Amino acid sequence: MADLLDLLVALNPWWSGRDFDTGVRRDRYLSKIKRYCTTGEIVVLSGVRRSGKTTLLYQMIRDLIDEQGVDPRSILFVNCDEPALANLDRPLEAVLDTYRSNIWSGEGAWLVFDEIQAIPGWERWLKATYDRKRFRLVISGSSSYLLDSEVSTLISGRYLAVPVYPLDFSEYLLFRGMEVELDPVALAARKYDILNLLGQYIREGGFPQAVRQEDGGVKADQLRAYYDSIVYRDIVQVNKVRNQRALADLLSYLLTNIALPYSYRQLVEVLGIEAATIREYVCYAEMARVLFEVQYFSYSLKVQARNNKKVYCIDTGLRNAVSFTFSADEGRCVENLVFLELRRRGGDPYYWKKGGEVDFVLKNPDNTLTAINVTYTDTPPEREMNALREFAAEFDGRVRDLVLITKDTVRMDGEIRCVPLWRWLLGVV
Numbered sequence: 001m002a003d004l005l006d007l008l009v010a011l012n013p014w015w016s017g018r019d020f021d022t023g024v025r026r027d028r029y030l031s032k033i034k035r036y037c038t039t040g041e042i043v044v045l046s047g048v049r050r051s052g053k054t055t056l057l058y059q060m061i062r063d064l065i066d067e068q069g070v071d072p073r074s075i076l077f078v079n080c081d082e083p084a085l086a087n088l089d090r091p092l093e094a095v096l097d098t099y100r101s102n103i104w105s106g107e108g109a110w111l112v113f114d115e116i117q118a119i120p121g122w123e124r125w126l127k128a129t130y131d132r133k134r135f136r137l138v139i140s141g142s143s144s145y146l147l148d149s150e151v152s153t154l155i156s157g158r159y160l161a162v163p164v165y166p167l168d169f170s171e172y173l174l175f176r177g178m179e180v181e182l183d184p185v186a187l188a189a190r191k192y193d194i195l196n197l198l199g200q201y202i203r204e205g206g207f208p209q210a211v212r213q214e215d216g217g218v219k220a221d222q223l224r225a226y227y228d229s230i231v232y233r234d235i236v237q238v239n240k241v242r243n244q245r246a247l248a249d250l251l252s253y254l255l256t257n258i259a260l261p262y263s264y265r266q267l268v269e270v271l272g273i274e275a276a277t278i279r280e281y282v283c284y285a286e287m288a289r290v291l292f293e294v295q296y297f298s299y300s301l302k303v304q305a306r307n308n309k310k311v312y313c314i315d316t317g318l319r320n321a322v323s324f325t326f327s328a329d330e331g332r333c334v335e336n337l338v339f340l341e342l343r344r345r346g347g348d349p350y351y352w353k354k355g356g357e358v359d360f361v362l363k364n365p366d367n368t369l370t371a372i373n374v375t376y377t378d379t380p381p382e383r384e385m386n387a388l389r390e391f392a393a394e395f396d397g398r399v400r401d402l403v404l405i406t407k408d409t410v411r412m413d414g415e416i417r418c419v420p421l422w423r424w425l426l427g428v429v
């Protein structure tokens, strides 16, 4: 089919040696994708809208061609969102047939399908293609579609997921033109530039396109547009939400109150929405990866469930653009940044509260615990230290690390290690 071939040629500039834009490299993801690709499993890039999945696919393709010497024609990239594909009867089969008969009929082709969830029936096609063992498969899509139960069952045990987040702090610095060497002298020399950019990162977050936008007004509009499309396309449409007003009120409340424990009873009272509906909507927002709910830490599931929860947002810039906030809540945005970084590092944090409060508790693979508090004042308050000590006493013998993330204080205080946020985010501690 000539039209389809034209479309594929346009989508795959590397077949004809044309250049293509790969933006700023994100090595953290590229090395993971590369490792996963060697396993022969389907590699799935999933993450919130606009976090940079398509661009990462281009970067992977660039590396395949330039570093690994893969024949450019053996790589097929398809943006499944292309309107032309929607008119085809069996789009994925048609695309593969056209590619195999015109471009590459040899072994070992790479099939890279972006936004694959746009094509109905893609799960079955993917499973069947995987079972034929003739292709390497890399797919991407926004989370709510890719991680739902249907997909997990159809391709379960056959895929490795790469969760994609907006920029981390070192990527943010790179986007802002600062390449930092992780050497103590170089870091000390650039500390004030780094701190200045950290202030901006806390406010504007890490959505790549918004970071590159210099005009503050346009940036905020862009972030609001992202939010609207996440809410509408990934929550309302996917889950057929009827009470959109209630959803909007709930999300707005939660985003304004990130990092604060809340109970469903309190939400019912404030918002006038039923508890079951609140639970359902929070779950949708988590699937769209716009919010993350954090549970109370306890070895007893009953105690965990009985206690209040907290939420954090996928991006502080997005949150600041759509909620009613004041500059005084910088501390909570900082806590949100720490939460996101813990998730990027593969952690699944809890919080804990008794006399004092511990912002994050992590269960380590060796069954020990790490407790982290975050403070962003010039002098770390004693109450943050005391809460960590209280936690250590409560879970005596199980605690491996007590960490206080600070604005600029570096010291050991008994068992507590104080680390400045910027160093912790860059992984130099």
Ligand SMILES: Nc1ncnc2c1ncn2[C@@H]1O[C@H](COP(=O)(O)OP(=O)(O)OP(=O)(O)O)[C@@H](O)[C@H]1O
Pocket: 022, 023, 024, 025, 026, 048, 049, 050, 051, 052, 053, 054, 055, 056, 115, 141, 142, 207, 208, 209
């Ligand atoms: N590494 C990067 N370097 C430069 N710009 C980037 C980078 N990553 C993303 N962007 C920019 O951010 C925007 C969103 O990126 P991209 O389309 O890759 O995200 P996505 O996660 O695939 O989005 P969606 O889910 O909406 O399809 C684009 O304008 C893109 O140019």
